[in-house]
Amino acid sequence: MPPEKLHWSDLYREVVTSGLCTGCSACVVVCPYDVLDYDDEGSAYRPFHVPEMGGTDNCTYGERGCTLCTRACPRFGSWEPEADRFLFGREREESEVYGIAQDVILARAADPELIKAGQDGGLVSVLLIWALEHDFIDAALVSNLEGDGKTWKAVPGVARNTAEVVASAGSRYTYSANPSAYAQAIESGAERIALVGMGCQASVPAIMSARKAGKVARRFVLTIGLLCSKLFDDAIFPELFEARYGLAREDIVKMNIKGIFQVWTRDGVLHEIPLKEAFQWTREGCNHCPDFAAEHADLSTGGIGSFSDWTFTIIRTDKGRELISAMLAAGAIEVRSAFDDDPDAIALLRKLSRVSRRRWPENAEQSPRRIPVVSA
Numbered sequence: 001m002p003p004e005k006l007h008w009s010d011l012y013r014e015v016v017t018s019g020l021c022t023g024c025s026a027c028v029v030v031c032p033y034d035v036l037d038y039d040d041e042g043s044a045y046r047p048f049h050v051p052e053m054g055g056t057d058n059c060t061y062g063e064r065g066c067t068l069c070t071r072a073c074p075r076f077g078s079w080e081p082e083a084d085r086f087l088f089g090r091e092r093e094e095s096e097v098y099g100i101a102q103d104v105i106l107a108r109a110a111d112p113e114l115i116k117a118g119q120d121g122g123l124v125s126v127l128l129i130w131a132l133e134h135d136f137i138d139a140a141l142v143s144n145l146e147g148d149g150k151t152w153k154a155v156p157g158v159a160r161n162t163a164e165v166v167a168s169a170g171s172r173y174t175y176s177a178n179p180s181a182y183a184q185a186i187e188s189g190a191e192r193i194a195l196v197g198m199g200c201q202a203s204v205p206a207i208m209s210a211r212k213a214g215k216v217a218r219r220f221v222l223t224i225g226l227l228c229s230k231l232f233d234d235a236i237f238p239e240l241f242e243a244r245y246g247l248a249r250e251d252i253v254k255m256n257i258k259g260i261f262q263v264w265t266r267d268g269v270l271h272e273i274p275l276k277e278a279f280q281w282t283r284e285g286c287n288h289c290p291d292f293a294a295e296h297a298d299l300s301t302g303g304i305g306s307f308s309d310w311t312f313t314i315i316r317t318d319k320g321r322e323l324i325s326a327m328l329a330a331g332a333i334e335v336r337s338a339f340d341d342d343p344d345a346i347a348l349l350r351k352l353s354r355v356s357r358r359r360w361p362e363n364a365e366q367s368p369r370r371i372p373v374v375s376a
Ligand SMILES: Cc1cc2nc3c(=O)[nH]c(=O)nc-3n(C[C@H](O)[C@H](O)[C@H](O)COP(=O)(O)OP(=O)(O)OC[C@H]3O[C@@H](n4cnc5c(N)ncnc54)[C@H](O)[C@@H]3O)c2cc1C
Pocket: 117, 118, 119, 120, 121, 122, 123, 124, 125, 126, 142, 143, 144, 154, 168, 169, 170, 171, 172, 173, 174, 175, 176, 177, 178, 196, 197, 198, 226, 227, 228, 229, 230, 231, 257, 301, 302, 303, 304, 311, 312
């Protein structure tokens, strides 16, 4: 936990202006005085301080003792070992390159409609539906597409029932700060909330809890992580997909990344775009992110491996294991061993986890670089 007095001016200097900020929105969500806001226009995805209350780089309430934004930030101070200790009761060993885990499985929804709606095996969707139906959660913070979906603008949202979960299924490769839907969930009466998000967001509940960031932390009861190497700026639609490949965003119906950018259009055609061509649109907030495998989630899910209609799933906590066991026993999901059935995917997980670790700056707090970053 950071020393008592650290507040927005420290967060601004250490995280926001240093390039470490991922735009997760946790500091904004936790601020009790509403003096932090969030810029999601263009490629910004950054918090900012309302200038009237201490300037952009300082905070009047912080000077009076409020430290909540630094307590919520999963890039401030020694965030990684703090979150490890809170979730797992210990720090990771050097060999635990994709974080602390109990098992790695391939899982998918038993309902073929959910597999169809989902990005991979629909596991995230079936999990949320299960947790809602079995009174484990009241709501989930997810990502939706704005309006009729034709702009492909990803926006944070709340799912409170099966229809809303299904509507939010699938992956968007631009940023959606899902924690920022917290206020919307609370307004609708939710007390027990699941968070779905990439590693930068999946560390939020653990770090908030480790640093005792109040009732926001206590309301997060389930965290589902999404494996993630990087996201892209919205400009990738006009400047790459449309300008170079003639793919208008309103004609795109699904996207995936499987070593190559896969883009499906309304006419049923699959277009493949080399990933390297997309790199120049990498979102700035991803440039220093060390967390490929969403290492502080209860369950981390991804699409790596040989089986496109299964979700590659890392079971991290007892809560995650119990949920998987209960759904399996009830016939809601199918499961197989990733170690037995797709060892190449495990090797890729290890490799991609190490690759992301190289991005953490040498001049920042050094915990994320304890895992050897060079060889796979
Ligand atoms: C931006 C992004 C990058 C990813 N990169 C990788 C990768 O490099 N390697 C890998 O193996 N897997 C990656 N994944 C994970 C993979 O695409 C699937 O999300 C995961 O396998 C779960 O599949 P599913 O069918 O079980 O989920 P589904 O049932 O389809 O549910 C997906 C959930 O993700 C949420 N979601 C969708 N887009 C976003 C977004 N932009 N921000 C936050 N939440 C979102 C949805 O709201 C939904 O709750 C990435 C996912 C995203 C969103």
